[in-house]
Amino acid sequence: MSHDTYELKAEAREQVGKGSAREVRRNGKVPAVIYGDKQPPLAIALSYKDVYYKIHGGGFLTTIATIDVGGKKIQVLPKDYQLDPVRDFPMHVDFLRIGKDTEVNVNVPVHFINEEKSPGIKRGGVLNVVRHEVEFHCPANAIPDSITIDLTGTDIGDSIHISAVKLPAGVKPVISDRDFTIATVASSSAMKPEAAEEAAPEAEEEAAEEE
Numbered sequence: 721m722s723h724d725t726y727e728l729k730a731e732a733r734e735q736v737g738k739g740s741a742r743e744v745r746r747n748g749k750v751p752a753v754i755y756g757d758k759q760p761p762l763a764i765a766l767s768y769k770d771v772y773y774k775i776h777g778g779g780f781l782t783t784i785a786t787i788d789v790g791g792k793k794i795q796v797l798p799k800d801y802q803l804d805p806v807r808d809f810p811m812h813v814d815f816l817r818i819g820k821d822t823e824v825n826v827n828v829p830v831h832f833i834n835e836e837k838s839p840g841i842k843r844g845g846v847l848n849v850v851r852h853e854v855e856f857h858c859p860a861n862a863i864p865d866s867i868t869i870d871l872t873g874t875d876i877g878d879s880i881h882i883s884a885v886k887l888p889a890g891v892k893p894v895i896s897d898r899d900f901t902i903a904t905v906a907s908s909s910a911m912k913p914e915a916a917e918e919a920a921p922e923a924e925e926e927a928a929e930e931e
Contacts, residue, residue, distance in 0.1 A: 727786040727793075728770050733763040741812065750810045754787065754796055757817035764789055771810045775801060782826050782863045784818060797824060797860050822860040825894055827853040829866045830902060840876040840905040847871070848906045854882065858891040869902060879904045 733740060733751065740763075741751040749765040764787065774780050780798050787794045796815035804811055816824065830852055835841050854867060867885050874880070881899045893900075 725784050725786065726774070727788060728766055728774075729788045730764040730766050732789055733765050736763045745811070750813060752813040752815060754794060754815045754817055757819045757822065759817060762789065762794075766813070768810070771801075771813060775803075775810055776808075779865065782828065782865065784860065784863075785815075787815065797822075797826075797863075799824075816860075818860045823857060824860045824863070825855055825857050826863050827855050828864050829853050830869060831866045832869045832871055832903070834870050834872045837872040838874045838905060840874055840878060841871065843876065844908050845876040845905045846908045848904045850901050850903055854902065855894040856887075856891050857894055858888075862888060862890055864888055864891060871905075874905045876905050876907050 730752070731749075733744065736753075744751040744765045745768075747765075748768050750768050750771045752764050752766050752771075753761050754764060755761040766787075774785075780801070784795060784797050787796055795818040797818055798813060799816045800814040802811040802813075803809065816822070830849070832847060832849075835847065838845075838847075841847060856864070858864070864887075867887065869880055869885065871880075879901050880903045881901055882893050882895075883899045885902070887893075
């Protein structure tokens with residue numbers, strides 16, 4: 721996890737509910753709630769500008785933050801947020817308190833390297849990404865920024881499964897009952913004539929069987 725942690729200053733909110741949240745927004749702030757770690761939820765108000773830039777800066781849901789509520793510092797992980805559907809303004813944020821043993825489920829982006837070392841892609845094949853993100857269960861203080869798939873040696877027709885990915889200690893895919901596919905190397909439209917010729921006899925056989 722290489723994201724820099726950051727700190728946000730917040731005010732405690734005495735009242736909760738839609739009316740209170742609207743008033744917070746009118747004052748140029750974003751209503752939020754900190755929950756978890758076997759403590760009661762804490763309603764807070766954050767700087768609109770701080771939250772906007774953090775959400776749109778990337779890595780918001782995988783980066784631990786410290787929230788300073790009147791001098792009390794709380795370690796949190798953003799778990800969810802709502803944006804105004806029209807203007808993209810942050811409307812509300814949920815934070816999870818982070819204790820020393822806290823484990824979380826997070827969506828981690830997938831990055832691909834060495835496309836130039838893939839024989840299949842060199843021959844005109846294309847990388848078909850099935851999952852741009854994978855959900856993992858991991859310690860809150862060891863969330864990976866991303867997982868990396870090495871395409872060296874992959875050929876047309878190859879599939880890359882989660883079992884082929886070297887994961888950091890303590891990081892496990894939430895889907896555990898199957899070896900799911902992350903990407904495949906497929907033939908491209910430039911290769912269609914050959915593919916069509918190969919597929920034609922099979923198609924004729926299938927059609928004959930259906931008759």
